Amino acid sequence: MYDYEWDRLRTWLEQYIALDKSITSAQDITRLDLSAKSLKEIPKSIGILSKLLVLNLSNNKLSSLPESMKNLTSLKNLDIRRNNFNVLPECITHLNIGSLNASGNKLENIHLLQSCKELKVLDVSANALGKLDNFMHPDNELRTLNLSSNLIKDMSAFLLHLHHVERLNLSNNLLVKIPEEISYLQFIEEIDFSSNQIEKIDDAFFDLEVEIVNLSDNNLKELHLHSLVSLEELTLDENDFTQLSIEENFAPYLKEFSCDSCSLREFLLPQSKSLELLCYSSNSITTIPQVISRYEKLAYLDIEANSIEDLPDTLANLVYLQTFYVQGNPLCEHAKKVVEVLSPNICDLNMKSGITIELAKVKDLSQMAKLLGVLFTIEKDFTIDFEKQLAGIEALYEQEGTDLLVAKYENSVIGMITMQRLISSAEGGFVGQIEDLVVYEEYRQMGVGSRLINKIRVIAQEHGYKRIQLAADVDNSHALAFYNRRGFNKTNLSIYHYIV
Amino acid sequence: MRETQEVLEMQICECGEKNVAQAIEIFQNTSLPFKKAKKLVTGCNKSCCRVALMKLYDMKDFGRYDYDEIAYAIEQRLERLKRLSEGE
Numbered sequence: 001m002y003d004y005e006w007d008r009l010r011t012w013l014e015q016y017i018a019l020d021k022s023i024t025s026a027q028d029i030t031r032l033d034l035s036a037k038s039l040k041e042i043p044k045s046i047g048i049l050s051k052l053l054v055l056n057l058s059n060n061k062l063s064s065l066p067e068s069m070k071n072l073t074s075l076k077n078l079d080i081r082r083n084n085f086n087v088l089p090e091c092i093t094h095l096n097i098g099s100l101n102a103s104g105n106k107l108e109n110i111h112l113l114q115s116c117k118e119l120k121v122l123d124v125s126a127n128a129l130g131k132l133d134n135f136m137h138p139d140n141e142l143r144t145l146n147l148s149s150n151l152i153k154d155m156s157a158f159l160l161h162l163h164h165v166e167r168l169n170l171s172n173n174l175l176v177k178i179p180e181e182i183s184y185l186q187f188i189e190e191i192d193f194s195s196n197q198i199e200k201i202d203d204a205f206f207d208l209e210v211e212i213v214n215l216s217d218n219n220l221k222e223l224h225l226h227s228l229v230s231l232e233e234l235t236l237d238e239n240d241f242t243q244l245s246i247e248e249n250f251a252p253y254l255k256e257f258s259c260d261s262c263s264l265r266e267f268l269l270p271q272s273k274s275l276e277l278l279c280y281s282s283n284s285i286t287t288i289p290q291v292i293s294r295y296e297k298l299a300y301l302d303i304e305a306n307s308i309e310d311l312p313d314t315l316a317n318l319v320y321l322q323t324f325y326v327q328g329n330p331l332c333e334h335a336k337k338v339v340e341v342l343s344p345n346i347c348d349l350n351m352k353s354g355i356t357i358e359l360a361k362v363k364d365l366s367q368m369a370k371l372l373g374v375l376f377t378i379e380k381d382f383t384i385d386f387e388k389q390l391a392g393i394e395a396l397y398e399q400e401g402t403d404l405l406v407a408k409y410e411n412s413v414i415g416m417i418t419m420q421r422l423i424s425s426a427e428g429g430f431v432g433q434i435e436d437l438v439v440y441e442e443y444r445q446m447g448v449g450s451r452l453i454n455k456i457r458v459i460a461q462e463h464g465y466k467r468i469q470l471a472a473d474v475d476n477s478h479a480l481a482f483y484n485r486r487g488f489n490k491t492n493l494s495i496y497h498y499i500v
Numbered sequence: 501m502r503e504t505q506e507v508l509e510m511q512i513c514e515c516g517e518k519n520v521a522q523a524i525e526i527f528q529n530t531s532l533p534f535k536k537a538k539k540l541v542t543g544c545n546k547s548c549c550r551v552a553l554m555k556l557y558d559m560k561d562f563g564r565y566d567y568d569e570i571a572y573a574i575e576q577r578l579e580r581l582k583r584l585s586e587g588e
Contacts, residue, residue: 036568059568082572104572126576128583149551149576151583172551174584195547217547237535238545260535261545279535282545304536325536357529447531454528457563487563 009045027051035059035079047071058082058101070094080105081123088112103127103146110135117141125149125169133157140164148172148192156181163187171195171214180204193218194235215239216258225250225270237261237279246270259283260302273297281305281325293317304328304348311335316342323347345445352409352443357451360397360404360416367413368406369393375438378476396420403432403459407439407448415439417452419460419468427466432456434470453486471495507567510574512556513549516542520570523553527560552577 006026013019016037023029031054034042039060047068054077057065062083069075069091078097080089082104092100093115100122102110107127113119117137121144129150136142138161145165149172156179162168167190175196183204185191190212198218206227213228216237223236226247233256236244241262246269254272258279265284275295281304288303293314298321305328315321315338324344329335339349360368369390376382376389396402401421406413417437424431434456439448460468470488472479484490508521518526523541530537534557539545541553552573559565 104576149580151580195550217550238547450531451529454560454563458528458565461564486561 005045005048009043009048012043012045030054030074032056042066042069044068050074053077055079065089065091067091092116113137120144122146131157134161136161143167145169155179159184166190168192176200176219178202178205183207185210229253232256234258244268267292267303276300276320278302288312288315290314296320299323301325309335311338313338318342351446355407355409355414355443355446355448355451357405357407357455360406362397364406364408364413365393365397366390368404368416371413371416371438371440372436374440375436378473378479393418403456405452405455405459407443407452409443414443415448415452417456419456421463421465424466429466430463432460432463432465432468434468437470449482450486502567502571504567507571510571512552512570512574513542515544515546515548518542520556520567520574523556524560524565527557549577 009026010019016034018032018034026048027050029049030051032049032052033056035056036059039057039062041062042057042065044066045068046066047070049072051074052072053074055072055075056079058079058081060083062080063085067090069089072095075095075097077099078092078095079101081101085102085105085107088102088107088110090112093112095116096118097116098118098120100116100119103123103125105127107124107129110124110129113122113135114137117140120141122142123146125146126149129147129152132152135158140161142162142165144167145162146169148169152170152173152175155170155175159179159181163184163186165185166187168185168188169192171192171194173196175193175198177198177200178193180202182202185208188208188210191210192214194214195217198215198220201223208228209230210228211230212233213231214235216235216239218239220236220239221241222243223241224245224247226249228251231251231254234251234254235258237258237260239262241264244259244262244264248271250270252272253274254270255274256277257270257275258277259268260279261282263283264280265286267280267285267288269289269291273294274297276297277300278295278298279302281302283306285303285306285308288308288311290312292312295318298318300323301321302325304325308329309332311331321342321344323346324339324342325348326339327348336349339347369386372389372393373384373386376384396418397404399420403419405417407415415438417434419432419434421430422433423429437449437452457468470483472483508519510520512518512520512523518541526540527537530540532540534554537557538550538553542549552570555573556570
């Protein structure tokens with residue numbers, strides 16, 4: 001029998017290139033991406049998609065959804081972010097959705113959510129929510145809640161029904177206190193209260209078993225840190241403290257503690273021996289205590305822009321310290337010697353300013369050929385031959401569809417990267433083949449390689465390349481880790497050479 | 501939707517008087533972590549433009565810029581400031 005509803009819907013979906021050719025009936029559709037199509041309305045016939053699990057309607061101009069959507073009984077994931085909704089669409093009260101993203105609309109209340117008992121992930125950030133009461137059903141399953149960038153002044157009225165919430169983001173609101181009702185968050189693991197106007201924190205907060213807390217950019221003046229026995233990360237940046245103290249029982253497993261720009265005069269010492277990151281930049285600290293050496297696992301220390309003249313010898317005992325920011329202090333010669341002995345991988349004292357990334361010019365080519373020699377000492381498959389490398393680089397420079405970047409310091413080439421355009425039959429278009437990423441050893445650990453790869457990725461985006469790819473020596477563990485960190489995925493392919 | 505050039509010219513930080521294009525250039529020319537790289541753009545410790553700048557910084561690491569997302573973050577902040585100044 002001919003299905004008029006399906007025929008109408010299929011024609012409409014095809015118009016927005018939202019339908020795969022393999023789809024032959026409404027029952028085949030489980031996922032639908034209709035994002036960024038400038039849609040002002042959705043046809044009623046969408047209600048026939050009874051197998052639909054995921055619906056993405058983000059980045060359109062929708063202000064309502066058809067009532068027929070209540071028939072989407074399989075729908076679990078609905079994305080309506082960045083539309084023009086003033087109120088949540090009524091149809092959601094009939095659905096069993098587990099995830100709703102309604103951020104970036106103009107919502108002023110979300111009480112319809114009381115009917116959404118199965119909701120586990122909710123994002124209503126960047127709306128116009130002000131006064132909120134218990135907007136969730138008492139027996140809700142909500143685990144992740146994002147209420148950031150709204151106009152919320154008081155959270156006490158809605159915390160009661162958030163008993164299962166594990167991640168709560170209330171950053172960028174107008175909160176002035178953390179109330180007693182915070183104790184209802186029995187399963188909370190992560191809270192973000194940054195960029196509010198919080199002045200007071202109720203004692204109940206310190207009994208939470210939360211692991212990550214961000215209280216940066218608030219109006220905290222006095223804070224007495226204690227308990228919080230499960231806490232692993234605490235950020236207090238940009239609070240103008242007149243008094244900040246730490247009790248012995250505070251956060252025994254704390255790993256990260258950040259107090260940048262907090263008007264501190266004293267270097268505070270949390271008791272945790274698990275500390276890996278400690279930030280006290282842009283304060284008025286004058287002395288680093290000798291006992292800092294007790295943080296045996298410390299890997300990142302930032303004391304930039306304080307009033308520190310000397311550093312304790314014990315700092316050199318921090319054998320895991322890899323990153324150390326200390327510039328902007330009136331350091332004496334002894335302090336500089338301590339840094340030298342400590343020899344961290346990354347230290348702003350050792351960083352050279354004025355390294356530029358630019359397109360290679362003809363005059364750079366011979367320096368680039370010389371630099372390739374450094375690369376080929378690492379890669380066993382290649383031998384160093386300056387003339388060959390110069391000929392190769394010159395050919396690359398002349399070739400259409402190639403990009404050559406250099407890192408320069410005081411007019412000398414200290415790093416380079418090249419990219420050649422290839423056609424990929426798999427991707428159905430151009431891809432970029434990256435080669436020859438190398439930086440002189442004395443300029444490594446300064447982020448030069450990262451800047452080269454970032455710049456070449458932007459160029460690849462501008463060219464409209466479908467993918468960028470590279471080959472790395474399997475024995476070069478540093479290079480492999482570097483590419484992994486920057487989002488490159490290892491493939492199953494091996495490279496074979498045949499000398500013609 | 502705005503044209504890319506239009507977004508690049510939008511002011512992202514009033515304190516540092518930087519537009520999106522300038523902020524991208526600064527972020528591309530540093531390997532500092534976000535908190536420090538942000539100061540290169542703003543020249544201050546304030547966090548009024550943090551949301552948009554953080555998106556831009558993450559996009560640099562991700563290797564692809566979503567200019568609509570950046571424009572939206574900037575507009576959101578301006579809209580919020582307007583609402584607050586109107587006493588909402």
